[in-house]
Amino acid sequence: MxxxxxxxxxxxxxxxxxxxxxxxxxxxxxxxxxxxxxxxxxxxxxxxxxxxxxxxxxxxxxxxxxxxxxxxxxxxxxxxxxxxxxxxxxxYATGGELLNNIIDHGRMGEAEARRYFHQLINAIDFCHSRGVYHRDLKLDNLLLDASGNLKLSDFGFSTLSQKVRDDGLLHTACGTPNYVAPEVLNDRGYDGAPADLWSCGVILFVLLAGYLPFDDHNIRNLYKKIAMANFTFPSWFSFGAKTLLMRILNPNPKTRITISEILEDEWFRKGDEPSVLDGNYETNLNEVHSAFKISQDHHETGNEEQPAALNAFELIGLSKGLNLESLFTIEQALKRETRFTSTCSANEIVRKIEDAAKPLGYDIHKKNYKMMLRNVKAGRKGNLNVSTEVFQVAPSLHMVEVRKDKGDTLEFQKFYKTLSASLKDVIWMSEED
Structure with a gap:
């Protein structure tokens, strides 16, 4: 059997x-x-x-x-x-890659291509407004959901605006050659926004034509074609599509069309479908760091969860210089985050924080030794969201990090003072303190 x-x-x-x-x-x-x-x-x-x-x-x-x-x-x-x-x-995008649509069915009509281009530009506009440049836009990275809506994926080459050099430009050449903007290839630095738009233009051309505007078996010849924007339009392209593509596939990034200008373009505005966002988001990147730090294989084995452990190097990284004293006192500068230590068990710390926060009007969501506290009453800058996490420093000593994720900083400071007053029997102090 x-x-x-x-x-x-x-x-x-x-x-x-x-x-x-x-x-x-x-x-x-x-x-x-x-x-x-x-x-x-x-x-x-x-x-x-x-x-x-x-x-x-x-x-x-x-x-x-x-x-x-x-x-x-x-x-x-x-x-x-x-x-x-x-x-x-x-x-999970059940519709697969948009590229497969072209492979299976050939080029699209203008109305269908325009619909996907609308969704692509809306997504890129949102990314750029958050300081994120994709840098590897191509049909392979455009997926479709069950309703046939476009889903942008694969941010492996993306960069945040904070990563630019002192000259305000990006300097890493990346992306797929046929979709890459001329300025990315010349190794003198480039602006991420117009470079992404060039790739969007290549994608629109492929949707309408069924083939790439720049293609050559010889990579040197391919780069020459891209640098000079050397391509020809098929006979079936409308005047409006040609006009827009000429402005996008402009080899000079300084005079290339911008997203705001694309949104006003006559061809683009036909059948306009404004994107509906699902709200104003702030992100909590704790998961990003903890995923690389977890030392036990609990997600696969089902073992009982333990607080994440901090080693000496991570403790030093949390302190100013090599002085760890600031980590073990509550009299530290309180801005967006703070920490305290406790000799109580991790479970007791979580329970005490929960007991202290609920009477203050906070909804609480727990996941192992992490907690998200959300004030149900909106403050000056919306609802105050606070995250806490318990770390193990030694078998009988834990460190608790309290961080503001969303809302007003002054309200966070007031909340923390009230919270710490309720946790007097939890917060550890030395004999000198």
Missing amino acids: SVPKVKRQVGKYELGHSIGEGRFAKVRLARNLETEEQVAIKIISKEKVLKHKLVEQIKREIATMKLIKHPNVIRLHEVMGSKSKIFIVLE
Whole structure:
């Protein structure tokens, strides 16, 4: 008799078959056991990431996707970590790649191509407004959901505006050659926004033509064509489509059309479909860091959760210089975050914080030794959201980090003073204190 195969589980997700594989990661279909929702889980080998020095790139991809929440961008649900792997839980786009549409059915009519181009520009406009540049826009990275709506994916090459050099430009040449803007190839620095728009123009051309505007077996000849914007339009392109594409595929980034100008373009505005956003988001990047720090393989084995452990180097990293004293006193400068230590058990600390926060009007969501506290009453800058996490410093000593995720900083300071007053029997003080 054949023995039934035991399905593997990661957290609350039951893993299914593989739907993709790369050099450092596999993507598997999975099912949320609580909601029955299908998701895609990207499983990354920590060993390979460390060996090839890709930690910062993976962190950047995760952080970027947590920052960008838009109906035309693949949603990142959560990040988990084990001793050997990183699990990135993503929205599953059941419609596959937009590229396959072109391969299977050929070029699109203008109305259909315009619809996808609308959604692409809306997504890129939102990314740029958050200081994020994709830098690898191509048909392979455009997916479709069950309703046929476009979903932008793969932020592995993306960068935040904080990463630009002193000259205000990006300097890393990346992306797929046929879609890359001329200024990216000349190695003199480039602005991420017009470079992304060039790639959007190439995508629109392919949707309408069924083939690439710049293509050559010889890479040097390909670069020459891109640098000179050497391409020709098929006979079936309308005058409006040609006019817009000429302004997008302009080899001079300084005179290239901008997103605001595209939104006013006559061809683009036909059948205009404004994007509907699902709200104003702020992101909490704690998961990004903790996924790389978790030391026990609890997500795969089902062992009882433990607080994340902090080693000496991580403690020093949290302090100013080599002085750890500021970590073990509550009389520190209180801005967006603060910490205190306790000799109580981790479970007792979580329970005491919950007991102290509820009477103050906070909704509480717990996940292991992390808590999200949300004030049900809106303040000066909306609802105050506060996150807490318990770390183990030693077997009988824990450190608690309290961070403002959203809302007014002054309200956070007031909240923390009230909270700490309620936790007098939890906060550890030395004999001198």
